[in-house]
Amino acid sequence: MNTSITFVRHGETKWNTLGKFQGCTDTDLSSEGIKQAEYLNEKFGNNFDHIYTSPLKRAKLTAEIISKNSNTTPIVELGLREINFGEWEGLTIKEIETNFPERFIKWRTDDLDGPLCGGDLSLKKASIRAVKVILEIAKRHRGENIIIVAHSGIIKAGLIGIFDWKMTMYHKMILGNTSVCKIIFDDNLSPKIVTLNDTSHLPDDYDIKSRI
Helix, strand or coil, X not given: CXXXXXXXXXXXXXXXXXXXXXXXXXXXXXXXXXXXXXXXHHHHCCCCCEEEECCCHHHHHHHHHHCCCCCCCCEECHHHCCXXXXXXXXXXXXXXXXXXHHHHHHHHHCCCCCECCCCCCEHHHXXXXXXXXXXXXXXXXXXXXXXXXXXXXXXXXXXXXXXXXCXXXXXXXXXXXXXXXXXXXXXXXXXEEEEEEECCXXXXXXXXXXXX
């Protein structure tokens, strides 16, 4: 019997539109982000068994909107918080590249660790954290349909760990705001990807401003 885990990136924030790294900075959804989450509510139609969320406000509100009018209350899981990017939070990619050139190159090219400038210290450490939480949830809800609302960084880190990819895969995936990624686990917790960066719930002409 398959266990379904559907990852949802939170809706848009002001920092998303500015291209800033948010990390653990607790930013709010923008009015557009709330609208995006409403589209997700329509997409899922309360067709899930449980919904988990990062403790950060932008993810929690997205989860609350998704589960609106359902019998399911979002469960806050601390391990789903976004990667802590340390000194890079509040900066754009260009600013990071300019101000931390050597560390930026190392982060982009290191296969094993993907070191960060403070915070969680590396993509590897974040990946280990994400995988631990995801597998705990999968084991707890075998055979059920679970939604996890979190963040682009920690979702990508989790996928890297689950599928044993190199850390540089982090930079080869794009997850837009409210994008949906789905994996299934069989009875032996062997994973398979069903969808990646699905934004089909948004209008065809919709402009997703943030893909960081």
